[in-house]
Amino acid sequence: TPTPTPAAPGQPDKVAAGVIAIVDVAPIYLGKQKGFFSGRNIDLDLQTSQGGAAIVPGVVSGQFQFGFSNVTSLILAKSRGLPIRMVSNGVASTGKDGADFGGVLVKADSPIRSAKDLAGRTVAVNTLKNIGDTTVRASVRKAGGDPASVKFVELAFPDQPAALAAGRVDAIWVVEPFVTAAKAQGARLVASNYVDAAPDLTVAAYFTSQELIAKNPDLVKRFKEAMAESLAYAAAHPDEVRAIIGTYTQIAADVTTKITLPAWPAEINKASVQTLTDLAVQDKLLEKAPALDELLP
Amino acid sequence: MKALKVIALPAVLFAGWWVLSAGSKDFYRPPLRTILVAFADTWFGARIADDVLPSLARLGAGYAVALVLGIAAGVVIGRHPAVRETVEPVLEFLRAVPPPVLVPILILVAGIGDLMKVLVIVSGCVWPILLNTVEGVRAVDGVLADTCAVYRVPPVRRMVLRAASPQIVTGARQALSIGVILMVISEMFAARSGLGFTVVQFQRGFQIPEMWSGVLLLGLIGVALAALFRLVERSVLRWYHGQRAAEKQH
Amino acid sequence: MRGLLGAAGFVALLEAAPRLGLVPAAYLPPASRIAAALGEEVRHGTFWVALLDTLQTWAYGLAVAVVCGVAAGMLIGSVPLLRVLTSSTVEFLRPIPSVALIPLAVLLYGTGRTATLLLVVYASFWQVLVQVLHGVADVDPVARDTAHSLRLSPWQRLRTLVWPTALPYTVTGIRLATSVALILTITGELIIGTPGLGKEIAVAQSSGAVPAMYALVVVTGLLGVAVNLATRSGERRLLRWHPSQRVAV
Amino acid sequence: MLEVNGLRKVYDGHGRRVEALADLTFKLDDGEFVCLVGPSGCGKTTLLRCVAGLLRPTAGEVRVAGRLVTGPPDGLAVVFQEYGRSLFPWLRVHENVGLPLSGPRKPGLGKEALAAVGLAEARDAYPWQLSGGMQQRVAIARAIAFEPKVLLMDEPFAAVDAQTRADLEDLIREVWRRLGVTLLFVTHDIDEAVYLGQRVIVLSASPTTILDTLDVDLPAGRDQLTTRAAPRFTQLRGRVYTHIQQARTS
Amino acid sequence: MLEVNGLRKVYDGHGRRVEALADLTFKLDDGEFVCLVGPSGCGKTTLLRCVAGLLRPTAGEVRVAGRLVTGPPDGLAVVFQEYGRSLFPWLRVHENVGLPLSGPRKPGLGKEALAAVGLAEARDAYPWQLSGGMQQRVAIARAIAFEPKVLLMDEPFAAVDAQTRADLEDLIREVWRRLGVTLLFVTHDIDEAVYLGQRVIVLSASPTTILDTLDVDLPAGRDQLTTRAAPRFTQLRGRVYTHIQQARTS
Ligand SMILES: Nc1ncnc2c1ncn2[C@@H]1O[C@H](COP(=O)(O)OP(=O)(O)OP(=O)(O)O)[C@@H](O)[C@H]1O
Ligand SMILES: Nc1ncnc2c1ncn2[C@@H]1O[C@H](COP(=O)(O)OP(=O)(O)OP(=O)(O)O)[C@@H](O)[C@H]1O
Numbered sequence A: 001t002p003t004p005t006p007a008a009p010g011q012p013d014k015v016a017a018g019v020i021a022i023v024d025v026a027p028i029y030l031g032k033q034k035g036f037f038s039g040r041n042i043d044l045d046l047q048t049s050q051g052g053a054a055i056v057p058g059v060v061s062g063q064f065q066f067g068f069s070n071v072t073s074l075i076l077a078k079s080r081g082l083p084i085r086m087v088s089n090g091v092a093s094t095g096k097d098g099a100d101f102g103g104v105l106v107k108a109d110s111p112i113r114s115a116k117d118l119a120g121r122t123v124a125v126n127t128l129k130n131i132g133d134t135t136v137r138a139s140v141r142k143a144g145g146d147p148a149s150v151k152f153v154e155l156a157f158p159d160q161p162a163a164l165a166a167g168r169v170d171a172i173w174v175v176e177p178f179v180t181a182a183k184a185q186g187a188r189l190v191a192s193n194y195v196d197a198a199p200d201l202t203v204a205a206y207f208t209s210q211e212l213i214a215k216n217p218d219l220v221k222r223f224k225e226a227m228a229e230s231l232a233y234a235a236a237h238p239d240e241v242r243a244i245i246g247t248y249t250q251i252a253a254d255v256t257t258k259i260t261l262p263a264w265p266a267e268i269n270k271a272s273v274q275t276l277t278d279l280a281v282q283d284k285l286l287e288k289a290p291a292l293d294e295l296l297p
Numbered sequence B: 001m002k003a004l005k006v007i008a009l010p011a012v013l014f015a016g017w018w019v020l021s022a023g024s025k026d027f028y029r030p031p032l033r034t035i036l037v038a039f040a041d042t043w044f045g046a047r048i049a050d051d052v053l054p055s056l057a058r059l060g061a062g063y064a065v066a067l068v069l070g071i072a073a074g075v076v077i078g079r080h081p082a083v084r085e086t087v088e089p090v091l092e093f094l095r096a097v098p099p100p101v102l103v104p105i106l107i108l109v110a111g112i113g114d115l116m117k118v119l120v121i122v123s124g125c126v127w128p129i130l131l132n133t134v135e136g137v138r139a140v141d142g143v144l145a146d147t148c149a150v151y152r153v154p155p156v157r158r159m160v161l162r163a164a165s166p167q168i169v170t171g172a173r174q175a176l177s178i179g180v181i182l183m184v185i186s187e188m189f190a191a192r193s194g195l196g197f198t199v200v201q202f203q204r205g206f207q208i209p210e211m212w213s214g215v216l217l218l219g220l221i222g223v224a225l226a227a228l229f230r231l232v233e234r235s236v237l238r239w240y241h242g243q244r245a246a247e248k249q250h
Numbered sequence C: 001m002r003g004l005l006g007a008a009g010f011v012a013l014l015e016a017a018p019r020l021g022l023v024p025a026a027y028l029p030p031a032s033r034i035a036a037a038l039g040e041e042v043r044h045g046t047f048w049v050a051l052l053d054t055l056q057t058w059a060y061g062l063a064v065a066v067v068c069g070v071a072a073g074m075l076i077g078s079v080p081l082l083r084v085l086t087s088s089t090v091e092f093l094r095p096i097p098s099v100a101l102i103p104l105a106v107l108l109y110g111t112g113r114t115a116t117l118l119l120v121v122y123a124s125f126w127q128v129l130v131q132v133l134h135g136v137a138d139v140d141p142v143a144r145d146t147a148h149s150l151r152l153s154p155w156q157r158l159r160t161l162v163w164p165t166a167l168p169y170t171v172t173g174i175r176l177a178t179s180v181a182l183i184l185t186i187t188g189e190l191i192i193g194t195p196g197l198g199k200e201i202a203v204a205q206s207s208g209a210v211p212a213m214y215a216l217v218v219v220t221g222l223l224g225v226a227v228n229l230a231t232r233s234g235e236r237r238l239l240r241w242h243p244s245q246r247v248a249v
Numbered sequence D, E: 001m002l003e004v005n006g007l008r009k010v011y012d013g014h015g016r017r018v019e020a021l022a023d024l025t026f027k028l029d030d031g032e033f034v035c036l037v038g039p040s041g042c043g044k045t046t047l048l049r050c051v052a053g054l055l056r057p058t059a060g061e062v063r064v065a066g067r068l069v070t071g072p073p074d075g076l077a078v079v080f081q082e083y084g085r086s087l088f089p090w091l092r093v094h095e096n097v098g099l100p101l102s103g104p105r106k107p108g109l110g111k112e113a114l115a116a117v118g119l120a121e122a123r124d125a126y127p128w129q130l131s132g133g134m135q136q137r138v139a140i141a142r143a144i145a146f147e148p149k150v151l152l153m154d155e156p157f158a159a160v161d162a163q164t165r166a167d168l169e170d171l172i173r174e175v176w177r178r179l180g181v182t183l184l185f186v187t188h189d190i191d192e193a194v195y196l197g198q199r200v201i202v203l204s205a206s207p208t209t210i211l212d213t214l215d216v217d218l219p220a221g222r223d224q225l226t227t228r229a230a231p232r233f234t235q236l237r238g239r240v241y242t243h244i245q246q247a248r249t250s
């Protein structure tokens, strides 16, 4: 296939991708290390930042060619008319209740026994009106509780175990490595919200701008293939994943061996994206669902 | 005439913004028109009572505490070189710590409620007041200090505070806008409502015109607070402006 | 000397509070553990690279803010008409938080140094400007009349009268801007992901590496202390004549 | 050289209205030396500030060398009554004196002037390291070094001892004759006024008018001993004294 | 009442070392009125500041009412040479005068003192709205209203006209006799020193010692006309004059 802006021979495409320095993006680091990108003539530069505030405008303005973001954020962005599109799966739930990479935890002596008991309680999530609160509500709903009565408060993941221990909140929703950290402090898991929301939920995805898709479809295609290979490799080699996490995060070695790794299927679970969209509409994050076929790859 | 001059530049800037942004298709830089529409939709309603007023109340509380703390500590530090030498490194250390990393510690100590947010505001507002008070106190005229000593006039209450007041006012004015900024920052943590929270929420939810309307509101609040401040300043520094103006009657 | 005493007291407090259980040691480790983590950090090259990055961003940002702030302050402060014209605009722009400008900064400059610089300059410029404006207004009326009657040129007046009067205010403004610039450098790195200590803090934070995170925070604090030492000695030389420096012996 | 026509100045502000100058008209010829006496608070400083273009009159006008005064005229120097505050505390003594000077003669002029007022050794001190009288002499040295065409002096010898005062009086007369300066000299000392000037203007108490103008017909070559002992001197000072008495009772 | 023993003061700093006072020893009895004269810059103000406990001597000691002076002693008032800077610019005239007062007599004392210096009408003005001489009189009024046991005055009449000066001289003598104040009075006017004091101390040029102490054996009841005309007065002032001449040449 002809590319509008072909790379000069021996001169790979310089590609910048905005990611967050967390467990979820291990495959792309691994893929880069394994040469899955350079083999496709992509010179990948991974730039970490704290979240969507920097990554999304970065991708829209062309500073990044690709970005990593959770699905709900992408749905929100799309519904507001941002010219973006998913290109590859990012990370997915393990689908195993009680053994997922994220979950809702309470103090050991808490009267809360199940998601149903969260009704009327305060739960900390890392960002309000996003994937955390919608999926936790889904857990409550599924357990037969009143999802509307859960009070959410915004607290960064790293601060949540401390807040739980001090009794500032009744429950916390965290992902690894904080699930392991909180458990080490004696916290107890009461719900696996990603599992409750949808089977094999796709949590996050890699995305790009529509402009790049139009201008350089070949690059997008190569990136997609490299990602697929990376995801598959990561899924098959958990030990290498645990090793590479230590290179771009500061998670202690003894913690990396203990954490529950997420699932990295090659394909986006379209049904689960639909579910997240429905949840977002139901919880009034947006008035009208965006056309998903414009968002999905 | 003066009022005209005061609004002249903002008017020009707004007009320029309006014209230049009119046809904008840029997602992050919408036309001013869109922003103003969003402004009306967003802020004329329940949000004022739910988000704006509680934020302003926290700002007021934090600012007041910072004022009292900054002036009190500033007078002590400014008057006693020994105290200054002792505490200065620690203060400079704390001053350089960014609020986003300070917040987790504050949460440990003060929880996640209003108290924490007020403390965040205090932690930022106090520095310009403190530094300016210290310097103002150190610069007090020697003859005035001697006069107080001789006539047994309580120096702090009757002299130091007044003599340093031009500089203290400078610090208080700096602190005012820093307070607004920290009001926003404090609501980025452990928040459920508030003006800053809403603005950040809009940003995360990609409601960009709404976000800009929030920024606009923050600016307007800044202007309103500055006007209020000037009223207070005018009475506190009556003598100072009088002295400086009286002899400038060209 | 006394400063060391104060610092020692502060360290002792940081050591004792977690050990006595006043704060949970897991989330605010005692000073000794932070020190150990710092010892670990400084052995890695990445730390020094990050430190250098931070120092550069900070120095650039501060330099631009100070130069622009002083120049604009002197100009606006000396021309009453300009002062009236700009007053409301300044008050409008000042309280706009840099965090709200992050998307704009990234949009314009990506996640490189320039984006963070924009935030740094924006935040610290006002600190200098406001101090200089108040300093310029503090000129003694008799001294001003003297300068007038001696028919000093506007430039001479600025240099020999307005500037020295505003200098104590300006120095305070620079001290304020110094820490604000550092804070915004770190915050920018933290949120945008510009290379530097702030980015390392963010990584440590999201990895749950609490002692390492505080070790990096301590480094930023120490930067603040170091800069203050520098400004203080500069001030002693610049403000030799000022009442605060006249020790009658 | 210097014309004052129907000058009137009313201060009004901060709850106080004072008619400092009611209506003053007088003239100084080129190179004339006129002394101004009048009760405390009658408006001498106000008059000088109007002449120097530092204060806008309420009515009337001042002309220097034919030109209407709206700002400080060229070649006019002032020695302020508040000598202490008219020196720049951040400049050393010789820098204060050299401030208005330029050109190759600058160092020489400054040095000479300082030596003339007896402060050669203090050139490197800061003003606030000097005694009151020394500060006042620095201000005088600065005015002399400037080599003005018109010199206004507001009680320039108030802070120096009798002997220094006598020396400075002679210095000023010497400078006046050498440079042909037009000199308006405010003093409280009637003897000094008569000894120094070619004419003495006596002002009334506030609201101020001119009570009397007195030609001092003493010989041009004056010296402290013989001039002050001359019968005509005693006569003249008696006349000024009587007028001032009237000024106070009227 | 007031003892000065072997007082020595050396200023050293900012590249300038001045031995202001070499070695001074003298004594004032309770209720005595002593005038101090000496050339400009000889250390009169320095001496007064040491006596008032505002400046630490390099050597020697000062005792007031038998007590070693380390800080400003009780019941001691000072009229500073820098009168302008010793007034609080944020207080109105009557507030400045009333500042050190307390108790039920406060308003009465302040009012009387202001009337005595001829400033009854200016009570509501700010100091910077007054002329130099008026400011100086406010400072005098404040000292008088304080009813001190020991009063130190540093050229307190330097900024007022001859007639006002005469009135104030008589006022001070009247206050001195009425209250039995111990008075140390610095002046440049030799006539004034002889007219006012019971004793005149003549200081040498820097490094300063006492050149002469002169008993003024004029009758206690003095008035401007007869006293100044008395032959003994002329004799005394002649003697002081000669001494000062010596002081300058030595
Ligand atoms: N800045 C001012 N604001 C208001 N009133 C003033 C101001 N300056 C002077 N006055 C008033 O104007 C009158 C004249 O003051 P001015 O200083 O000219 O007197 P003067 O003749 O110089 O007195 P002196 O001999 O005491 O210095 C006084 O009543 C004074 O209170
Ligand atoms: N703060 C100071 N720092 C350094 N030197 C000083 C200081 N104050 C006074 N001096 C020096 O001490 C000497 C005596 O000064 P002082 O003010 O006591 O003189 P004075 O007798 O009051 O003179 P005058 O009659 O002119 O007021 C002078 O040489 C002066 O330069």
Ligand SMILES: [Mg+2]
Pocket (backbone or CB within 6 Å): D044, D045, D046, D081, D154, E131, E132, E133
């Ligand atoms: Mg005057």
Ligand SMILES: [Mg+2]
Pocket (backbone or CB within 6 Å): D131, D132, D133, E044, E045, E046, E081, E154
């Ligand atoms: Mg003196």
